[in-house]
Amino acid sequence: MTKLKNRAIYEFMSMREQLPTIEYLSWWxxxxxMVIVFVVFTVKQEYLxxxxxxxxxxxxxxxxxxxxxxxPKKLFTSKVSFHIQTHVNVFIFMGSFLGHGFDLFxxxxxxxxxxxxxxxxxxxxxxxxxxxxFKGHEKVNAAIKTFIGTGFSFIVMxxxxxxxxxxxxxxxxxNNQGYYKYPDETMVFxxxxxxxxxxxxxxxxxxxxxDMFYAVIGCGICALILYIFLAKKxxxxxxxxxxxxxxx
Numbered sequence: 046m047t048k049l050k051n052r053a054i055y056e057f058m059s060m061r062e063q064l065p066t067i068e069y070l071s072w073w074x075x076x077x078x079m080v081i082v083f084v085v086f087t088v089k090q091e092y093l094x095x096x097x098x099x100x101x102x103x104x105x106x107x108x109x110x111x112x113x114x115x116x117p118k119k120l121f122t123s124k125v126s127f128h129i130q131t132h133v134n135v136f137i138f139m140g141s142f143l144g145h146g147f148d149l150f151x152x153x154x155x156x157x158x159x160x161x162x163x164x165x166x167x168x169x170x171x172x173x174x175x176x177x178x179f180k181g182h183e184k185v186n187a188a189i190k191t192f193i194g195t196g197f198s199f200i201v202m203x204x205x206x207x208x209x210x211x212x213x214x215x216x217x218x219x220n221n222q223g224y225y226k227y228p229d230e231t232m233v234f235x236x237x238x239x240x241x242x243x244x245x246x247x248x249x250x251x252x253x254x255x256d257m258f259y260a261v262i263g264c265g266i267c268a269l270i271l272y273i274f275l276a277k278k279x280x281x282x283x284x285x286x287x288x289x290x291x292x293x
Contacts, residue, residue, distance in 0.1 A: 056114050063127045072106065075134050075142070079103040082146035094216060095145060102141035106134055121178040132171045139163055158259045164205070165198055165260030166267030172197025173271055187275035191268050198264045206253045213249075234258050 061069065083099045109130035116123035140160055143149050149156045172194035176182045185193075234255045 052114065056110060060110065060127045064131075068128075068131055072130065072134060075138055076103065076106050078142050078146075079106065079137070082142060085146075099141060099145060102137045106130070106137055108133060124178040126174045126177050129171050129174050132167050132174070135167055136160075136164060158255075161256050161259040162263035162266075164263065165202060166263030168198040168201045169194040169264055169267040169271055173275070187272055187279050190275055191272040194271055195264060195268045198260070198268075202257055202260045202264075206256060209253075210249070 079099060079102060083096060083103065086096045086099060109125060109127060112122050113125060113127075144156060144160065153159075169191075173190045175197065176185065176190060176193055232255070238254075
């Protein structure tokens with residue numbers, strides 16, 4: 046019991062050391078907002094699938110602190126950056142709180158595309174942040190860090206589409222792949238790649254390709270941003286070390 050208590054104290058102190066107060070408070074603001082959405086959905090007797098989805102996203106707002114706490118110290122998962130939770134919270138806020146809570150997925154036709162652009166992009170930052178859990182990460186240059194972040198984003202893209210197929214097949218009320226939709230010919234994706242004559246029978250395949258198309262756009266934009274940021278930081282750190290060596 047004492048070990049668990051000491052571990053909990055250590056994790057909390059590590060978290061407060063890593064996170065600015067405003068970032069930490071934003072976690073709890075989101076959690077409170079998600080609880081309110083769940084209560085409202087329950088009172089309105091929304092579909093059980095929607096309510097469970099809100100609960101799942103609420104639980105994901107605790108995922109990084111919990112992962113660190115339950116992981117053996119020898120595993121890299123015990124050293125992942127708390128900042129990753131903030132990136133995860135962006136998805137929860139945009140997708141679950143705004144998308145489902147405020148029903149933006151139905152009110153704004155482009156919301157799903159916006160979410161895939163954001164997700165494909167922010168996961169690049171998560172991938173680069175995960176690297177910090179490994180020994181010697183500071184020796185990895187900006188280009189390799191960006192490559193790792195980009196690769197991680199592509200892995201998550203594929204995993205997410207598999208999850209959507211799994212949910213639609215096994216969970217009642219799930220329709221992530223939009224089987225009932227016929228593609229809008231004004232869509233950027235359709236204008237670039239055209240329409241297949243077999244498309245009406247392959248709506249789910251079309252949805253997967255569109256999702257990944259927009260996710261790749263977000264991934265590319267954020268990979269460029271990440272590289273520029275890391276390259277500048279790398280240059281600044283090198284100049285500081287040089288200045289320090291001259292002074293000594």
